[in-house]
Amino acid sequence: MLEELQLFQDPNFDESIVREEVRTYYPFVKSFGNNDEVEIAIYQQDSILLMSEAAIIIEGTLKKNATGTGTIEFTNNAGAFLFDSISYELNGKEVDKVRDPGTVSLLKGYLCYEKEDSSLSIGGWNYPEGHLVTYDPTKSTxxxxxPLWHLLGFFHDYKKIIFGKQILRLIRSRTDNNCFKVSKDDTNGELTITNIELKVKHVFLNDVIKNEFAISNKHRQTDLNAVQTMGTA
Known part of the structure; x- marks a missing residue:
């Protein structure tokens, strides 16, 4: 029978998730110059995270030289071009790594994204042209x-929850020339990053589901220890 005709069916309520909460994680060292390594770690092993909806927040300034007579603006996918490589580690193992994420994500955008998809405009990507980033020329900020799924293919495909020790490692680009363009030769720009942070959604389960996860993880750890013991015997 069609679902539309099931008038007397009891309603189903999914109460497995109690609430969701977005939390912010910061790098250990706030040095964001060219060639610097930016590492953001999450050591809360008991936390259940929805990393597929996580996002990198970048704030900074883009200033034009005082003697320049031209204009300055960001290039398409400017945020990704800020880095030479991006990698993600889970429990000490590298799950995904992308070199030259600016070029990789730009090509992926042109091939896979829809023209009407403007949700990434605040991330510096737009198809084909348009307002690329939230930029205030009067303040140069x-x-x-x-979104992480724009930079790392793992999060584009894997939408399930993740828990354990996690590290997001960003290597700043050697130069920021691919991030902006000028209209005249006498004009140049200086890009400075003032802050980088990671926004992650935490998922809180009800007690029944939480206990099932705890029991499942305990059995998995027992099996892993048994395999390691057999390997060293």
Whole structure:
């Protein structure tokens, strides 16, 4: 029978998730110059995270030289071009790594994204042209919010919850020339990043589901220890 005709069916309520909460994680060292390594770690092993909906927040300034007579603006996918490589580690193992994420994500965007999809405009990507980033020319400040799934293919495919020790490692680009363009030769720009942070959604389960996870993890750890013991015997 069609679902539309099931008038007397009891309603189903999914109460497995009690609430969701977005939390912010910061790098250990706030040095965001060219060639610097930016590492953001999550050591809360008991936390259940929805990393597929996580996003990198980047704030900074883009200033034009005082003697320049031209204009300056960001290039398409400018946020991704800020880095030479991006990697993600889970429990000490590298799950995904992308070199030259600016070029990789730009090509993926042109091939896979729809023209009407403007949700990434605040992350510096737009198809084909348009308002690329939240940039205030009067103050020379910009704000970027880049989803992890735009930069790392793992999070584009894996939508399930994740828990354990996690590290997001960003290597700043050697130069920021690919991030902005100028209209005249006498004009140049200086890009400075003032803050980088990671926004992650935490998922809180009800007690029944939480206990099932705890029992399942305990059995998995027991099996892992048994395999390791057999390997060293």
């Amino acid at each position: 910009f704000y970027l919010r880049i």
